[in-house]
Amino acid sequence: MSSDETTSQPLRYYGQRDVWGLGQLREGWQAKELLYSFFLRDLLIRYRQVFVGVLWVLIQPLMSTLIFLALFFVLGANRTESGEVTSTWGYAPIILVGMLLWQMVNNSLRDATGSLVNYRHVVTKIYFPRMLLPLSSLLCAVFDMLVGSVLILPVCYFSGVTIHWNTALLALIAASWLVVFCFGCILWLSALNAHYRDVGYALPFVLQIGMFVSPVVYGTEKIRNLLSPWLLVVYESNPVAATISLARYGLFGSPLPSILGLATALIVTLGIVVSGLAWFQRANQWIADRI
Amino acid sequence: MKPMVPSRKTTIHVESVCKRFRLGSGSEYSRLTEVIASSAKNWIQRKLWYSTSDVIIDERRQNDERFEGNEFWALRDVSFSVAHGEVVGVVGHNGAGKSTLLKILSRIVTPTSGRVGVRGRVGSLLEVGTGFHPELTGRENIFLNGAILGLKRSEIKKRFEQIVEFAEISPFLDTPVKRYSSGMTVRLGFSVAAHLQPDVLIIDEVLSVGDQAFQRKCMGKATELGSEGRTVLVVSHNLAAISNMCSRALLIDAGKLAMDGVPSQVIEKYLHSMNSIDGLVEWGEHEAPQSTAVRLRRIAVGGTVSDTPTPQVDIDREIELMVEYDVIQADAVNCVQIQLRDETGVFVFSSANAPSMNSGNDTTFGRPLQQGRYRTICRVPANFLNDSRYVVSVFLGPEVGQPSIACDSVLTFVVHDTGAMRREYLGSWYGPVIRPRLDWSTQLVG
Numbered sequence: 001m002s003s004d005e006t007t008s009q010p011l012r013y014y015g016q017r018d019v020w021g022l023g024q025l026r027e028g029w030q031a032k033e034l035l036y037s038f039f040l041r042d043l044l045i046r047y048r049q050v051f052v053g054v055l056w057v058l059i060q061p062l063m064s065t066l067i068f069l070a071l072f073f074v075l076g077a078n079r080t081e082s083g084e085v086t087s088t089w090g091y092a093p094i095i096l097v098g099m100l101l102w103q104m105v106n107n108s109l110r111d112a113t114g115s116l117v118n119y120r121h122v123v124t125k126i127y128f129p130r131m132l133l134p135l136s137s138l139l140c141a142v143f144d145m146l147v148g149s150v151l152i153l154p155v156c157y158f159s160g161v162t163i164h165w166n167t168a169l170l171a172l173i174a175a176s177w178l179v180v181f182c183f184g185c186i187l188w189l190s191a192l193n194a195h196y197r198d199v200g201y202a203l204p205f206v207l208q209i210g211m212f213v214s215p216v217v218y219g220t221e222k223i224r225n226l227l228s229p230w231l232l233v234v235y236e237s238n239p240v241a242a243t244i245s246l247a248r249y250g251l252f253g254s255p256l257p258s259i260l261g262l263a264t265a266l267i268v269t270l271g272i273v274v275s276g277l278a279w280f281q282r283a284n285q286w287i288a289d290r291i
Numbered sequence: 292m293k294p295m296v297p298s299r300k301t302t303i304h305v306e307s308v309c310k311r312f313r314l315g316s317g318s319e320y321s322r323l324t325e326v327i328a329s330s331a332k333n334w335i336q337r338k339l340w341y342s343t344s345d346v347i348i349d350e351r352r353q354n355d356e357r358f359e360g361n362e363f364w365a366l367r368d369v370s371f372s373v374a375h376g377e378v379v380g381v382v383g384h385n386g387a388g389k390s391t392l393l394k395i396l397s398r399i400v401t402p403t404s405g406r407v408g409v410r411g412r413v414g415s416l417l418e419v420g421t422g423f424h425p426e427l428t429g430r431e432n433i434f435l436n437g438a439i440l441g442l443k444r445s446e447i448k449k450r451f452e453q454i455v456e457f458a459e460i461s462p463f464l465d466t467p468v469k470r471y472s473s474g475m476t477v478r479l480g481f482s483v484a485a486h487l488q489p490d491v492l493i494i495d496e497v498l499s500v501g502d503q504a505f506q507r508k509c510m511g512k513a514t515e516l517g518s519e520g521r522t523v524l525v526v527s528h529n530l531a532a533i534s535n536m537c538s539r540a541l542l543i544d545a546g547k548l549a550m551d552g553v554p555s556q557v558i559e560k561y562l563h564s565m566n567s568i569d570g571l572v573e574w575g576e577h578e579a580p581q582s583t584a585v586r587l588r589r590i591a592v593g594g595t596v597s598d599t600p601t602p603q604v605d606i607d608r609e610i611e612l613m614v615e616y617d618v619i620q621a622d623a624v625n626c627v628q629i630q631l632r633d634e635t636g637v638f639v640f641s642s643a644n645a646p647s648m649n650s651g652n653d654t655t656f657g658r659p660l661q662q663g664r665y666r667t668i669c670r671v672p673a674n675f676l677n678d679s680r681y682v683v684s685v686f687l688g689p690e691v692g693q694p695s696i697a698c699d700s701v702l703t704f705v706v707h708d709t710g711a712m713r714r715e716y717l718g719s720w721y722g723p724v725i726r727p728r729l730d731w732s733t734q735l736v737g
Contacts, residue, residue: 009490011297011304011408014398034438041435045426122424125417127398128439285401288394289312 024281027129034128038136039143042111046140057147061099065155068095068217089159091219094248096155098216100148101175101244105182106207108141112186113203116194120291130284134190135183142179152251163251170250178243181269187276191283194291214240219254229258236261239269297408302491302522303373303396308405310366310391357546365391366402367546373524373539375410375490378517380533380554381526382561383543384700389526392543393417393495396524411490414440416480425469429460429479432468436483450486457512458482459505478505485512492516495526510536534558570600572702582695584623585687588664589615592683592704602704606678606726610671610704614685615664622659627667628686628694633679639724642669643691674728678708 028035047054073088112134116123119133156163193199213235215223220241227235236242236257242265248254257265297304357364366388373379383389394400395407397415423432433454437447455461458478460471468476484492494513513523514536527533533540533554540557542550550557571591574580580587591600591613604610614627628643644653644667655665683702686694 009411011301011410013304013406013408014401031438031441033443034441037435037438041424041427041431044431119424124399126415126436126439127413288399 022277024129024131024284025277028131028135031129031132035132035136035139038132039139042136042140043143054147057144058151061096061103061148062151062155064099064103065092065096068099090161092159093152093156093161093252094219094254095217096151097171097247097251098214098244100145100151101178101247102211102214102216102240103148104141104145104175105178105240106211107144108138108182109185109189109203109207111137111140113189113193113200115186116190116287117197117200117291120194123291124288130287131187131280134186138179138182138186141182145175161252164253167250167253171247172250174243174246174250177246177266177269178239180273181239181243184269184273184276187280188272191280191287194283194287210240214238215244216240219248220245220257221255224255233258233261233264237264237268239265241265297372298374300374301372301408302375302377302410303524304408305369305371305396306406306408308366308369308392308395308402308407309364310388310395310400311403312363312365364546366395368405369543369546369548370405371541371548371551373522375522376517376520377539378513378523378537379525380537380540380557381524381543382533382540382557383549387543388546389543390417390495393493393524393526396491397493409491412441412488413491413493414484414487414489415493415495416484417493417495423468423476423480426467428467429455429464429471432479433483437487440487440489442487447487450488454479454482454486457486457508474505481509481512485509485516489521491522491524493524506532570602570702570704580696580698581619582687584618584620584689585625585696586617586619587614587685587687587696587698588617589613590683590685590698590702591615592702602702604704604706606676606706606708607673609673610676610706612669612671612683613666614668614687615666616687617664618660618662621662624657624659624689625665625687626656626689626691627669628688628691629669630684630686632682632684632700633724637724639676639681644669645691648691672727675725676706677723677726678706679724680705 047056069088069092072091115133115137116130123130123133152163189199189203211217223235224232236245242257242262245254245257246262249256357367369388369392381389381392391400393415394417395402396409397413397417398407399415399417424435427435433451434444434447438444455464458475458481460475460479463471463475468479471479481494484494492513510532513525517523517538525533525537537554540550540552540554541548542557542561550560570593571589573589574587576586592602593600593604593611600613612629614629616625616627618625626643626645628641630641631639633639642648644656646653646656649656651670653667655667680703682700683704685696685698685701687696688694
């Protein structure tokens with residue numbers, strides 16, 4: 001009989017604050033089945049009425065890579081400073097890696113920001129670890145990135161770029177780092193958007209700027225010559241810039257960002273994740289009242 | 292009753308819980324702070340007062356100690372504990388804080404101060420279709436809801452058949468929930484909440500949505516859960532349901548726990564607190580709801596109201612509903628409208644003293660009135676309403692449907708079955724809102 005089970009369980013209190021929000025991480029971990037359900041549902045809803053289905057995940061980064069490649073060709077970016085003409089195709093894998101990582105950032109931030117608000121009828125009617133909603137958007141974006149990364153091999157093959165397999169693991173580390181950074185960002189954005197809807201309106205604009213501020217469609221070689229060393233550190237302290245450069249270094253031996261730049265990017269990432277957890281925990285207290 | 296130290300049997304332990312909401316302040320949406328304030332205000336208006344007019348909000352605000360400047364105390368120092376296996380009913384007026392309490396218990400809303408302890412899993416059903424995603428099918432929603440409750444897929448699968456059978460929705464399992472009728476959504480919601488075996492089940496008002504048969508089924512299920520050692524908390528305006536299925540009841544009044552005890556006694560106190568126990572509501576000159584033209588003074592109900600208002604009316608007696616008001620602006624035009632609902636919120640009728648709705652004669656309608664006290668009486672025929680409790684709302688204004696004074700749920704009365712209509716018919720009358728005596732005849736025609 002269940003009554004014995006019930007009395008053996010502890011009386012759990014809530015209503016008190018857990019400042020650093022570590023409790024919510026544990027709670028989120030305990031609800032990983034629910035996270036899986038949310039993730040599956042997001043995936044289902046997304047691909048339910050789509051004809052080519054998962055192919056979209058491949059078409060999107062491929063098309064944008066081709067478009068920027070064509071743009072470079074038209075602008076003559078395939079000329080080095082000394083005027084030699086290099087193959088435009090050599091840029092393809094560089095842009096593709098940038099695109100895959102960037103679209104993960106873009107899609108996770110875009111979808112996660114609205115996640116709590118879009119499910120407010122659920123959020124205000126039933127309790128579950130709310131972190132799971134933005135987290136599930138992030139998972140979807142990571143899933144897309146992983147599927148999309150199968151493009152790297154054929155694109156490298158066609159453009160004649162060799163992959164540095166001995167340092168390729170760095171690219172994986174860079175991608176994971178970027179995912180952690182996005183996790184911190186979506187904690188901030190989703191709860192902020194529950195409060196101030198302007199966040200949702202401002203975000204596409206910020207993302208558009210972010211794409212050009214980060215080396216998504218260009219390599220960092222020219223940037224290095226343009227910026228003074230201090231400005232370069234500022235530029236590289238953007239975790240998106242740092243991780244994309246790191247991934248390209250790992251895969252193709254593109255120039256490694258400065259150690260100082262990487263260190264500041266790491267500190268920025270940690271700062272955003274820790275403050276994001278604390279903020280989300282606080283927001284959790286009022287979310288149902290104000291969403 | 293003071294909060295006690297939780298024992299081994301305590302499943303819910305509420306410790307001096309308070310909840311404060313911030314209200315809006317004039318200007319809308321000038322970023323940050325204003326957005327918070329106005330959304331809280333909207334929330335309060337939507338959740339606590341439904342769609343009452345501004346007049347009534349201001350009127351309540353004056354007499355309500357829960358308002359403190361820009362803040363509203365939805366709950367104040369509420370403490371109680373519930374042992375496992377108890378089925379507890381929560382009663383109170385609209386806006387008393389019942390729903391806020393349930394939201395705090397189900398963890399959706401965090402209390403401003405105090406804390407809540409719960410043993411085991413909490414299943415809550417706070418509104419029609421609670422927690423359902425409209426785009427997903429019934430089947431997917433069952434799994435999602437189960438996952439939200441913290442169950443494994445295998446556990447949900449085990450109970451899947453039972454849930455579908457209880458909810459009577461098997462033909463629509465693969466239809467998105469947005470296409471369900473509200474009855475179907477409630478049935479599924481209740482079924483999921485009840486069958487996924489939460490240790491604590493919290494139900495708000497949803498029982499009043501389904502049909503009679505399903506309501507009874509739900510009550511049976513809730514009682515059964517209680518006997519299985521699970522704890523059930525129900526908010527309902529259906530007092531009969533509360534007294535039938537609950538072993539204990541709480542009365543929430545103006546954000547405070549006003550009483551905790553046996554359902555019959557709590558219900559009695561609740562009905563007393565409906566400020567119309569004498570079948571009469573009266574206002575002094577300064578506190579009365581008023582517009583520029585009229586000031587409401589008295590609302591009364593009874594057999595012959597002019598002598599003795601009473602909230603207890605026999606089914607075979609004519610019922611008089613009386614409204615008394617002062618016309619304070621010369622040549623004002625005034626119309627009186629009355630709406631009647633039963634205790635579950637079913638709209639019984641709406642009528643006004645306009646000629647089209649009046650079988651008698653009211654010469655004041657549509658005419659400019661001289662200043663002074665007026666009394667309008669509406670007579671509801673005998674043997675028309677059923678044996679039940681009715682809630683009266685009164686509206687005054689220059690035209691029908693354009694009230695400048697709105698008094699929602701201002702007064703209640705009970706129609707008692709004296710047995711006059713029962714002599715030949717032995718079945719149950721439970722169900723219909725009206726029970727008119729109609730003109731029947733049978734003739735041998737060939």
